[in-house]
Amino acid sequence: MVFDRVSCTRAVLALAGLVLSPGCGSDFSNRTASFGGDTAGSRGRIQVVLINNTPYRAVFTVATYDQTDQSSEPDFRQFGHDENGLLLEGDSTSRIGLLECARAFSIGGPRMLALIADNLPDAPLVDEAAIEGVEFFSVLDGDSAATPVSQGMAPPFEALLGVDFPCNALLIIRLEFDDLGPDPFRVDFELIPSASTR
Helix, strand or coil: CCCCHHHHHHHHHHHHHHHHCCCCCHHHHHHHCCCECCCCCCECEEEEEEEECCCCEEEEEEEEECCCCCCCCCEEEEECCCCCCECCCCCEECCCEEEECCCEEEECCHHHHHHHHHHCCCCCCCHHHCCCCEEEEECCCCCCCCCCEEEEEECCEEEEECCCECCCCEEEEEEEECCCCCCCEEEEEEEECCCCCC
């Protein structure tokens, strides 16, 4: 078979088109994953439950956001020390909360925290919770005036839509001791899809 210059050029362009076509990787999942809404362009929700399997109060920010959009406004909640706000005491479980479905779910992630600071300047913030990761504190029972004492950190956690979870799922987050890693604590993740019968 003989290839002339035109045939070779066409073959190379066709091959380049196949190579450059989207088909895998996080960029592909970001463009095709459904936001789970009932109508075109709308978004569903994810349910989140937080289980603190340590004896210490956990302080952190949790949110969903679109990591590829610099104007993204994260849907976030913060757990701090204020008894009038959200608390996650040691050996306790939060109520099931709802967050808007977005391309990323984060606990204490730096990109998420930066987007909150840049794009939600008027949002009421819990200062001690605006940290990377999760910080754990020992708290004296019955002494609200006592200063909580830090017991260490868990690194930030992030999960991606379409790779790690779908919209309308239940995300179960467990805060655990980490005896094997470099940090004293870790964040564990479990998923129950919305179609599950569990």
